[in-house]
Amino acid sequence: MTVFVDLYTDADTFLHRLDPRVKIVAVVLLSLLALIIGNLVHLLVLLAFVLLLLALGRATLSKTVFALKFVFRIMVMIVVLWPIFDPSGTPVLAELGPVKITEPAIWKGVAMAVRVCCLATVWYILMFTTSQRDLVRGLVKLGLRFDFGLALAIALRFIPTFGVTVESITDAQRARGLELDKGAPLRRSKNYVAVLVPTIVSALRTADMLSLALQSRAYGARPDRTYLRDLKMRWTDALALAVVVTIFAIPAIAKYLLDASL
Amino acid sequence: MSSGGEGEGGGSPAAPRNPAKFVSPKTVALYGILTALTTAVTMVLVVPFPPTRGFFNLGDAMVFFSALTFGMRAGAICGGIGSAIADVLLGFGYFAPITLVAKGSEGLVAGAIGRIKAGAPAAKLLGVAAGSLCMVSTYFFSEWVLYGIGPAIAEVPVNVAQVLIGGSIGILLSVPVSNLLRTAGRPHQER
Numbered sequence: 001m002t003v004f005v006d007l008y009t010d011a012d013t014f015l016h017r018l019d020p021r022v023k024i025v026a027v028v029l030l031s032l033l034a035l036i037i038g039n040l041v042h043l044l045v046l047l048a049f050v051l052l053l054l055a056l057g058r059a060t061l062s063k064t065v066f067a068l069k070f071v072f073r074i075m076v077m078i079v080v081l082w083p084i085f086d087p088s089g090t091p092v093l094a095e096l097g098p099v100k101i102t103e104p105a106i107w108k109g110v111a112m113a114v115r116v117c118c119l120a121t122v123w124y125i126l127m128f129t130t131s132q133r134d135l136v137r138g139l140v141k142l143g144l145r146f147d148f149g150l151a152l153a154i155a156l157r158f159i160p161t162f163g164v165t166v167e168s169i170t171d172a173q174r175a176r177g178l179e180l181d182k183g184a185p186l187r188r189s190k191n192y193v194a195v196l197v198p199t200i201v202s203a204l205r206t207a208d209m210l211s212l213a214l215q216s217r218a219y220g221a222r223p224d225r226t227y228l229r230d231l232k233m234r235w236t237d238a239l240a241l242a243v244v245v246t247i248f249a250i251p252a253i254a255k256y257l258l259d260a261s262l
Numbered sequence: 263m264s265s266g267g268e269g270e271g272g273g274s275p276a277a278p279r280n281p282a283k284f285v286s287p288k289t290v291a292l293y294g295i296l297t298a299l300t301t302a303v304t305m306v307l308v309v310p311f312p313p314t315r316g317f318f319n320l321g322d323a324m325v326f327f328s329a330l331t332f333g334m335r336a337g338a339i340c341g342g343i344g345s346a347i348a349d350v351l352l353g354f355g356y357f358a359p360i361t362l363v364a365k366g367s368e369g370l371v372a373g374a375i376g377r378i379k380a381g382a383p384a385a386k387l388l389g390v391a392a393g394s395l396c397m398v399s400t401y402f403f404s405e406w407v408l409y410g411i412g413p414a415i416a417e418v419p420v421n422v423a424q425v426l427i428g429g430s431i432g433i434l435l436s437v438p439v440s441n442l443l444r445t446a447g448r449p450h451q452e453r
Binding site for chain 1 (some may be wrong): 267285286287288290291292293294295296297299300301302303305306307318323324327337343344346350351353355356358380384400408409410411413416427430431434435438439442443
């Protein structure tokens with residue numbers, strides 16, 4: 001199983017240069033947009049727009065496949081199962097006991113699948129074009145408390161380290177005769193306690209060392225924070241924000257204020 | 263360390279821009295590390311199993327462990343954020359906000375109930391059961407909205423099995439580690 005620990009790829013596109021705050025707001029607004037509109041054609045337009053942005057962010061093919069791999073299975077499940085549970089509408093195409101398959105329900109299922117696909121891909125515009133450092137900085141600037149931002153940065157830093165720790169402890173315990181591939185699922189998972197206890201103990205040691213390091217650097221001594229590189233909105237960022245807000249606002253206003261069916 | 267993340271450095275909701283508002287470095291380090299550990303365990307320790315998603319992960323064990331050992335704040339923050347990061351890195355990015363709520367509430371409730379009477383076995387069991395209920399129902403309702411009722415029902419048994427395994431391992435883990443923390447004190451002092 002290939003596991004990405006950092007989805008970011010370095011490149012120099014306008015998406016990479018964009019302020020992380022603008023990207024975070026854009027992703028949230030586009031996700032909400034996907035939930036607001038229900039029409040299949042509109043959803044397909046939105047999906048095309050999202051995929052275009054992914055392409056403009058120079059996402060490699062393997063990463064795009066990664067972003068779509070899991071969601072594709074769910075999309076198939078929705079298309080198959082939606083009509084079975086939704087008996088509304090006419091014409092009825094097939095009837096079997098209590099189950100009615102109708103034509104509008106089939107199209108609704110397809111639209112729901114496209115919606116889930118939009119929601120899934122829009123995230124990766126942000127993840128592929130923003131480094132973890134910028135992401136945390138953007139979140140802190142958007143109002144996340146600084147200490148939680150630091151905890152988040154620590155977490156992101158240590159994920160690969162602990163991934164390696166877990167794997168090497170698993171190997172060590174296997175070498176001592178621990179069987180992880182045999183037995184019923186419950187029993188098999190209980191064997192993992194022998195892996196998890198050493199992992200946790202070593203992680204708690206790391207936490208203690210880390211807290212000493214933080215104390216020695218006078219963490220929390222001053223209430224105001226200074227930054228080496230501050231985030232500044234440039235006119236391109238403001239323009240991008242305006243474009244995204246417009247894209248979100250027009251369908252939202254049309255739906256909720258003008259009662260148009262979307 | 264033995265007091266966990268509770269009540270250090272003025273964790274209660276107060277006015278911002280107050281220096282005492284920062285949680286202590288010990289807590290920041292502990293939360294960061296537990297979050298990373300939750301993510302790593304969710305991504306790496308995968309138990310192969312046939313139905314739908316094809317595997318169980320032991321992430322829930324870490325959520326319950328954090329909640330039962332270090333309290334509800336650690337459970338909510340480390341469980342919620344750690345599992346959400348794992349979702350993003352594994353390719354379910356759009357599910358991350360839902361996971362944040364589902365696992366966060368799981369950790370919160372398990373930590374709140376599971377530590378009554380200094381973590382009596384009955385309290386732990388009740389906490390894990392209530393936390394599991396939060397997680398399964400959050401996933402069920404959000405999948406109902408997103409995917410429709412069919413796939414949502416199909417996911418329930420998978421989630422139930424996952425919390426059953428995660429809960430039992432979480433309790434098994436919290437007992438020896440809590441004892442260790444109580445007796446050994448701070449690990450870096452003994453070395």
